Amino acid sequence: MAECHPVGFQWVMEAKARGAKIVHIDPRFTRTSALADLHVPLRAGTDIAFLGGIVHYVLSQEKYFREYVLNYTNAATILTQDYADTEDLDGVFAGLDTEHRVYDYRAWQYEGMEVQAASGERDLAYDDRPGDAGASVRQAARGEAHGSGGADVGTGTPRRDETLTHPRCVFQVLKHHFARYTPELVEQVCGVPADVFGRVCELLTENSGRDRTSALVYSVGWTQHTVGVQYVRTASILQTLLGNIGRPGGGILALRGHASIQGSTDIPTLFDLLPGYIPMPHAHSSEDLESFVQAESVRSGFWANMRAYTVSLLKAWWGEAATAETDFCFDYLPRLTGSHSTYETVLAQLAGDCKGYFLLGENPAVGSANGRMQRLAMANLDWLVVRDFSLIESATWWLDGPEIESGELRTEDIRTEVFFMPAAAHTEKSGSFTNTQRMLQWHHTAVEPAGDARSELWFTYHLGRKIREKLGRGPGSADEMNRPVLDLTWDYPTSGRTAEPDSEAVLAEINGWDADGKPLSAYTQLAGDGSTACGCWIYCGCYADGVNQAARRKPGREQSWVAPEWGWAWPANRRVLYNRASADPDGKPWSERKALIWWDQDTGSWTGHDIPDFVPDRAPSYRPPDDATGVDAISGIDPFIMQADGKAWLFAPAGLTDGPLPTHYEPQDSPFRNLLYGQQRNPVRQVTVFRNKHNRLQPSGDEPGSDVFPYVTTTYRLTEHHTAGGMSRFLPYLSELQPEFFCEVSPQLAAERGLEHLGWATIVSARAAIEARVLVTERIRPLTVQGRTLHQVGLPYHWGSNGCTTGDSANDLTALSLDPNVHIQEVKAFACDIRPGRRPRGPARLELVRQYQARAGITDQTGMGL
Amino acid sequence: MVPPAQFDSYYGKPVIKAPVWKSPQIPGYLFLGGLAGASSLIGAGAQVTGRPALARAAKAGAFGAGCVSVAALVHDLGRPARFLNMLRVFKVTSPLSVGSWLLSAYVPAAGAAAFSATTGRMPRIGAAATAGAALLGPGVAAYTAALISDTAVPAWHEGYPELPFVFAGSAATAAGGLGLLAAPADQSDPARYLAIFGIAAELAASSRLKRRIGMVAEPYRSGRGGAYLRAGQVLSVAGAAGSMLARRSRLAGAVSGATLLAASAATRWGIFHAGLDSAADPRYTIVPQRERLRERQREREHPQAQDRR
Amino acid sequence: MSDPEATASSGQAEQQPRLGFFTDTSVCIGCKACEVACKEWNHVPEDGLLLTGMSYDNSVGLGADTWRHVAFIEQRRPARTVLAENGPAGTGDGGEFRWLMSSDVCKHCTHAACLDVCPTGALFRTEFGTVVVQEDVCNGCGYCIPACPYGVIDQRKDDGRAWKCTMCYDRLGAGLEPACAKACPTESIQFGPLDELRERAAGRLADLHEAGVSDARLYGADPGDGVGGDGAFFLLLDEPEVYGLPPDPVVTTRDLPSIWRHAAAAAAMLAAGAAAAFAASGRRR
């Protein structure tokens, strides 16, 4: 956190000054470790085992917050008899379709629920197709569609056992599932000595309960794995058991990446989502709005109003044209036919199916996994538009990329037309950033962009305007095909020399208005009849009263500690989600020290420091009648109002593509076998589609040849650089602070492999060989894993061939093998070899990789197994 | 044996910045300043005692050395045009300021003295200038020691009580050498005596210095500085011995004079480089300071043990 | 040399409280925001793309083109009660591992050697009690450079002049805090009236000692030290020299009166020697 979120880390330091204990769990000793009370190095890729070990400790030592767990989670809910655990099936869950490598979630249901409109991928049951078709929907990342709430669980009332003793109640299933995660196992898998692990367990549990809360903070060290989502699930289970959710000082804080990366999931740049986490419709034949809503919305909780959110979105986009008669232009929305993530797009480019590419603020030639494949794919395009500040590698690979050097590509043979357009920086345009607290903060133009640089808003608006002009003129202008574009509301006011569109007008549209054009103030006002328009339902209220709420900057000392008047947080300016959980079932704070909101009997409403995340006048005593739907189906003691059952899910009966509970699997390329089960890797990880000669995988564990890649590599960031380097390697002041690509190794590994401090090393995977200067440092410690010494190699991934400081790219080593829920690449843990000296030049570089592949016996089948 | 001093440092990087002064400019400046200042004394003495050739040579030498010394300084300034900035203020806390003023009074005086001596014109002004230059001369010869001592450079600063004597002695050696070199044998006695005096003073002062400042004196013994200083000593002794023969031989006078000049120059170069070396190695900054702190600590803890040393 | 407090010697009619820095290295995260902010604000040039291998420090030390410098020290020390939990715990081979970070800067000494020895008056004491080079006056004589007991000020190679931290003189004049302090996320760099800072530092030290961090110590906070106290002082977690700081710096001009006396004596000796030489030679025969 100190490395990548130094500004946010000030609050950690403040907490530390007030006595908080900081524990840092990271393979490397980093700037964060330097300031932490305890640093715990572990083998990269083993956090589920580590966290699972804590869950085991909490359950076996009875350290959980019983009252919280009983009332606010699904611990008491009883599962169907169909459910079988990894414990029973040697590492897989019930419902696995081994042929298509997908799970049928129906085996994970609550007992007594009618499994009606499906689960995680609610759309899945649309026509309940087996095999391929269903898999394509699943692969379309429906797991991602829960950014603001849970999946549906069907109809009916689940059976509960308030004693938590029923063998099929979630609590017992949980105990059973995590029983193997003993300190000894943690030591064997993670390389963390049992006493150190015990200390972490104590620190966390001692600081959780009625009077105290602990927060878990993570970022991409947890996510960039083939089981990334399940890492975070393990953390959720732990925090829920400890009662650390919905309470001040608790939670799981996902530190985000690029300045508004939260914003770009809320109003997504993702292929599978519409604004506000409404799923992108799938290409079912003749699906209309009603059946879409039927299939996707849930029966209870706030997601039950999905129709209102969707219709309001369609109104915002197609205005006048979106009427009940036109089905609110639902047909105008694009449709999915499977996964179209960035990595599938690369495959489509290689296959020649994708011919044009816009890169707005992205440098995949360096930043995306398997950089070689990224560049080779771009070389197969007809055209490429790059908008950036500098001539990044993604704009110049055809001239000076590594494949030109190796002779694989020749500039004169490449027929891709590359357009480079200078982009305006955030200081040169107005707009909002959404941070990890879901808080929008407005920034105003500080300086006008220089020269031809323009904002994305400018580019998109004027590109759209020109396309509309062209489509609207001449023959064929009346073609139905053009209607979705021509009917768009594309009318933002512009101003100034460059005719920059007014970004506040965009914010106002996102916020939405009623039939009279008056700004809305809350998403509860949204209607499904077309009388409201709203560009993103969760952002509704950010422009309440026609005021840019995101631009509020009242200093913290002039307001309460919750600071509601700094920026604006979705939903409805709540700062802590699910804050009903900060009070006990009766509505009283669990403790004075940790009071956030509470039930005020006199006024008959919820009140407190934060804005209650609950129906304002719903008494703790309210119990829904059996036929209640939507919000009314949430009882007075169900804080998790976006979940269909109002409960926090220790066990996720739906919503995840790879299992209702997290379980430890080894990374795609791992020098170790899975100690827990016969199942080595996540069986439904997304890998087979990436079978490609440029994406060879490695033997793992006991497989022959796995010893060719004996070390574990992890990639990461340095404070001094930014991601793929476009914003740091071109700046002298940052480049001089970390002037060369390096690898970090322990003194022991240096001795073992003859690596010299400041000398060169060549690092090899089945994909590529790269070179880096060597930093020998005690900050990297050898670990003892499964009885042998494991060395890890650290690689910052910021370098490429352009800029003030240049070097090989770590991502040339990494493979395409993704988490099945969110399609994130596994770049945080993979096996490699390291040897002293520089890498070979020209074609000899590829030859070295081929030799390694041969030595390890790598074929197109290697690593592809279930 | 005493174990080698243990000390921590930041990757062995120097604590202080070594002077950015360059060789030959700055050691040359030190040497020529000494040569000039002491030569002015010879010039005056020779004039008073009726040794015109010695006087001429000494005065001309003083002026020449003074000029070149200023030129060397100006050349070493990053921005030579800004020499005049030296005269913006007068600061006793800055030996360089004092020296600049001193030089700006001294060089014209030495110039007038030399002009009069070589041309025979304006004898009264020449006499006054000779007296003035002789008055300022010792200052010109000695202030450069103050100049380098007034820094954080360990070998220089620690040596401040002796360095002026080393410099004065070395100046006498140089001026004596110049006298021997340039004056006929029958006029060169004072030059010879002065040179011998200088060598004696220099050796006495520098051996005291090395004894007193302990490990900080290492750079005076080792490395480039040590080499120059050893050469200086050898040349001094040789020059002194040679000067004894100079009474009889003009050639011996010239050779021994040149040797003495070289001896003095070598001493200055040696001190210069010893300073740079002592600045570059953090040991010389840290160990004595650590020792000083320990000493203070001991004194605090056992006040009576103070005079044990 | 017994200067009055630094501000008094600035010769400014209006008495400002003396401003300074307290750099608390115990909360420094080594982000180098201070280094970059300083360069940005003061247009200090980039000075070389050199991988040093000195942990994450690639700017090596303070100099003409590095006015804030963050030191990185990887060390293994015998385990102590303090921070005993820090470092890859438990498996203590050779003791506890620490990674110290510290942002160094010009000390704006109460008795500033650089200022004392500057022959041109380019270095001066501002109304805030800080020490600043006037770039249009400096003639590049380089005298300040070896005079500084901390090795702070240095010559910029391509222009010959001496450069160092100005404590953002221009920003102070406009009522702003220095760029480095402004950028520091963890308040490792604290800026303000020196008196207040000294008080705050004493409090912080006491807190740390109470928390068992017995290594913590103040550096440059004592007005009785060899430079009369630093205008920019530090809380360190190890001996100063570990961070590249002199353990007992002394303003070189403290000895100047004695230096002058010795020089004068030497000059007199030279004059006397000359007189003796002539006396021994007598008048020319």
Ligand SMILES: Nc1nc2c(c(=O)[nH]1)N[C@H]1C(S)=C(S)[C@@H](COP(=O)(O)OP(=O)(O)OC[C@H]3O[C@@H](n4cnc5c(=O)[nH]c(N)nc54)[C@H](O)[C@@H]3O)O[C@H]1N2
């Ligand atoms: N200075 C700077 N700040 C940044 C960025 C930058 O490039 N530079 N990038 C921004 C972006 S886009 C993002 S996404 C965030 C990312 O922020 P972080 O996630 O903090 O960044 P990383 O350095 O990629 O990874 C964090 C740590 O994960 C550790 N790690 C690797 N594998 C594992 C593992 O299996 N388990 C555990 N527990 N730890 C592991 C690494 O050693 C590393 O220290 O930072 C943002 N902030």
Ligand SMILES: Nc1nc2c(c(=O)[nH]1)N[C@H]1C(S)=C(S)[C@@H](COP(=O)(O)OP(=O)(O)OC[C@H]3O[C@@H](n4cnc5c(=O)[nH]c(N)nc54)[C@H](O)[C@@H]3O)O[C@H]1N2
């Ligand atoms: N091995 C490995 N690979 C990784 C990761 C890892 O930890 N390890 N982390 C992953 C993560 S979390 C991320 S986020 C990605 C990042 O990967 P990329 O997003 O590909 O890399 P960036 O360098 O951040 O690219 C952003 C570009 O946008 C430009 N830019 C900035 N602002 C603007 C703007 O306003 N408009 C336009 N048009 N351009 C702008 C910048 O100059 C920069 O070149 O890398 C991923 N890849």
Ligand code: SF4
């Ligand atoms: S770069 Fe921006 S977002 Fe990142 S830590 Fe600094 S201030 Fe925060």
Ligand code: SF4
């Ligand atoms: S630290 Fe050095 S440069 Fe700074 S004021 Fe003191 S003597 Fe001058």
Ligand code: SF4
């Ligand atoms: S270099 Fe400049 S600032 Fe330093 S002493 Fe000389 S004139 Fe003064």
Ligand code: SF4
């Ligand atoms: S005070 Fe100003 S000049 Fe000095 S280091 Fe900080 S930013 Fe640089």
Ligand code: SF4
């Ligand atoms: S900005 Fe602050 S925390 Fe960052 S390196 Fe500088 S002093 Fe340390």
Ligand SMILES: [Mo]
């Ligand atoms: Mo990211």
